[in-house]
Amino acid sequence: MNLSKIAIIGPGLLGGSIALALRKKCPETQVAVWARREEAVEEVLARLIADTASSRLEPVVRDASLVVLCVPIGSMPPLALQLAPLLDPATLVTDVGSVKGPVVEALAPIFENRARFVGSHPMAGSERTGLSAASADLFDGSVCIVTPGESPDRGTLEAVEKFWTLLGCRVAALSPSEHDRVIAEVSHLPHLLAAAMVNLVCEHNPDSLNFCGNGFRDTTRVASGSAVMWTEILRENRGPLKKTVEAMIEKLREVVDILEADDEARMRQFLTAAKNERDRIKARN
Numbered sequence: 001m002n003l004s005k006i007a008i009i010g011p012g013l014l015g016g017s018i019a020l021a022l023r024k025k026c027p028e029t030q031v032a033v034w035a036r037r038e039e040a041v042e043e044v045l046a047r048l049i050a051d052t053a054s055s056r057l058e059p060v061v062r063d064a065s066l067v068v069l070c071v072p073i074g075s076m077p078p079l080a081l082q083l084a085p086l087l088d089p090a091t092l093v094t095d096v097g098s099v100k101g102p103v104v105e106a107l108a109p110i111f112e113n114r115a116r117f118v119g120s121h122p123m124a125g126s127e128r129t130g131l132s133a134a135s136a137d138l139f140d141g142s143v144c145i146v147t148p149g150e151s152p153d154r155g156t157l158e159a160v161e162k163f164w165t166l167l168g169c170r171v172a173a174l175s176p177s178e179h180d181r182v183i184a185e186v187s188h189l190p191h192l193l194a195a196a197m198v199n200l201v202c203e204h205n206p207d208s209l210n211f212c213g214n215g216f217r218d219t220t221r222v223a224s225g226s227a228v229m230w231t232e233i234l235r236e237n238r239g240p241l242k243k244t245v246e247a248m249i250e251k252l253r254e255v256v257d258i259l260e261a262d263d264e265a266r267m268r269q270f271l272t273a274a275k276n277e278r279d280r281i282k283a284r285n
Contacts, residue, residue, distance in 0.1 A: 001092070001159040003166075005030040007064035009079060011044050011053075013126060014096045015070030016134025021167045024136040035215040043131060049245045061086050066163060067115070069095035072229060073236055075101060080110040093284040094120040094160050098178040099236040100147040108149050116156040119147040119176060121183070122169055127224040131168060137168070144169035145183075147176045184240035189248060191230055192241070194223035 003026055008015045011033045019031050033050040034057055035041045044053040054060050061067055061083060069076050076095060087093070093115045097103045104119045111117040124142035126133055144164040150156050161171045174182065198220050201208050234241060258266045 001162050003029045003067035005032060005064045007032045007034065007035045007061045007071055008050070009057075009083070010070035011035050011040055011062070011131050011134075012070060013129050013131070013133045014122065014124070014133040014138075015068070016044075016049060017045075017124070017136065017138035018068060018070065018161075018167065020136035021139055024051070025166060025168075032060045032064065040131070046132075048133075049131070049236060057082055058086055059092075060241050064091060066094070066159075068091040069093070069107075072232055073097045073099055074232055076103060077106045077110065081108050081202050083156075083187050084110050084114040087111075089114060089116075091115045092159055092163075093117040094146075094155065094163070096120060096122055098125070098187065098233050100145075100179045102236050104147055104149050104176040115209045116159075118152065118157055118160045119149075120160060120164065121145045121147065121179065121219055122164065122167075123187070124169070125225075127222050129229065136218075139164070140168035142169050145179050146171060146173050148173060149176065156246065161163060180237050181240045184237055184244040188234055188237055188241050189244045191225065192234065192245065193221050193248070194220040198223050 006018075006022060007028055008019055008031065011019065015033065019033060022029050022031050029054075031050040033041075033053040034042045035044060035055060038055055041053045041055055044050050052059065058080075067087065068084065069079065071079060076097065080093075083093075093107075093111055094117070095103060095107070097119070098121055100119050100121060107117055107119070122139055122142060122144040124138045124144075126138075144167075146157065146160055146164070157173070161173075162203060164171050197216075201212075201216075255270070258270060
């Protein structure tokens with residue numbers, strides 16, 4: 001794919017990390033960044049994260065071979081409407097949203113015949129947010145899920161996959177709906193459970209937090225993420241997430257039954273199965 005110029009729309013954690021990764025791995029690529037606030041534009045330029053930066057879209061996306069939307073999910077459709085008339089039909093467009101059904105449904109018609117769009121979700125976030133948390137190595141070894149719509153163009157899909165591979169990702173492809181079901185289980189549910197654990201402890205006995213060890217800190221780390229951002233994400237994926245939460249409630253009821261029966265064998269079996277599957281995750285990584 002052509003890497004002469006890449007435009008990044010939004011210099012937060014992911015957008016900033018993409019820019020830094022390009023600086024490190026493709027130093028000849030021209031990096032242009034759009035930010036809504038002039039203060040953010042000045043920060044991008046002061047930190048030498050991009051060759052150019054502006055609060056105007058046109059100079060940022062002009063002659064770009066790839067445009068990456070790195071803004072909150074709700075901001076993507078109105079920005080896409082502004083972007084589409086500025087792009088060449090050969091321009092690649094992707095995004096980093098962690099919910100794909102609503103994003104692909106909204107953006108695909110906007111870019112149809114105006115650019116080549118494929119949705120993406122790099123699984124490389126953090127509980128930290130903003131440009132100050134950006135890292136050139138954020139994507140190394142992480143999974144990026146690309147989510148082509150119906151009847152995708154093979155060349156477009158391969159070009160987006162090559163881009164994420166270049167940044168250090170392992171790339172997989174899922175339909176937008178399958179992505180949202182999977183991510184409800186492995187990303188959105190863990191965030192909800194982490195928040196629920198913190199709230200439960202604080203409501204029952206806030207003093208307990210004075211005695212928490214690494215287990216509680218590690219398990220609830222993601223609850224420190226932006227409440228505003230996560231509210232939007234969880235609302236957008238509420239259908240698959242509701243089914244996943246209901247399945248978790250049933251799993252917890254199973255644990256209650258084991259405890260009530262004081263069934264040592266079932267508890268050991270329950271924990272062993274979880275340990276074995278969790279160890280497989282470590283082996284994959």
